[in-house]
Amino acid sequence: MASFLDPLIAFVSAHPWLAYLTLFLAALLEAVPVIGSLVPGSTIILALSALVPGGELKLWAVLAAAIAGAALGDGTAFWVGHRSQREILGVWPLKNYPAVVAQSEAFFQSRGALAVFFARFVPPIRAFVPITAGALGMPPLRFYGVNIPAILVWAMAHVLPGVFAISVLHEYFGLPHHHSTAKHLWMLAVLGGALVAALAIWIIRRRQGGGVIEPARPVK
Secondary structure: OHHHHHHHHHHHHHOHHHHHHHHHHHHHHHOOOOHHHOOOHHHHHHHHHHHOOOOOOOHHHHHHHHHHHHHHHHHHHHHHHHHHHHHHHHOOOHHHOHHHHHHHHHHHHHHOHHHHHHHOOOOOHHHOHHHHHHHOOOOHHHHHHHHHHHHHHHHHHHHHHHHHHHHHHHHHOOOOOOOOHHHHHHHHHHHHHHHHHHHHHHHHHHHHOOOOOOOOOOOO
16 A cells, blocks of 8 residues: 555656645535535545645645535535526436435435534535525525535534644644655545445445435336
8 A cells, every 4th residue: 555655756746736626616516416426525635635644735725625615515416406596406416316305305404404513524414505505596695604604613623633634743742744655644544444334334325225315216
């Protein structure tokens, strides 16, 4: 794994703008209905945050890329729903995922504006609540008044842990900033955690005979 991570770190050091673009797209695509349920945006952001303490990436730029991507994704989904109203919930591809649409609608109806805040931290609902909020007529100012603070908290919660963890390894375990061991440990931990989470979700879906992102089955 180190043989893969070292060239990746070296490449990011030489082309940081590509890393910022990747962070932006990861956050953006996570907010797209259906696609957001499949893109491991959080894993990408958590992993790349390890490159901040060593100077390969800038903290402000990492946060800005993640915030901008999430804001554009959530905002676009909201306005699509706002302009189309409830009709959008019954068209492709949303009509193929009635369980998630119904769950998102119930989540929004039961918690109101707070659903927009908490949904940002709950995949795959995160990818469906903004468009649902727009479709159900949530006022734009109210949406952004909750969504923007949620995105700021979400971005810091995804970036700062990696920065803190690598800084601790450098400060208290004597690893120099140019050394790759700390970055390897963090990235492997993030990837391992993502795989364990994916496996757990797969097992739960198997036991339930499906899952929240299962498409609707055709009627025979």
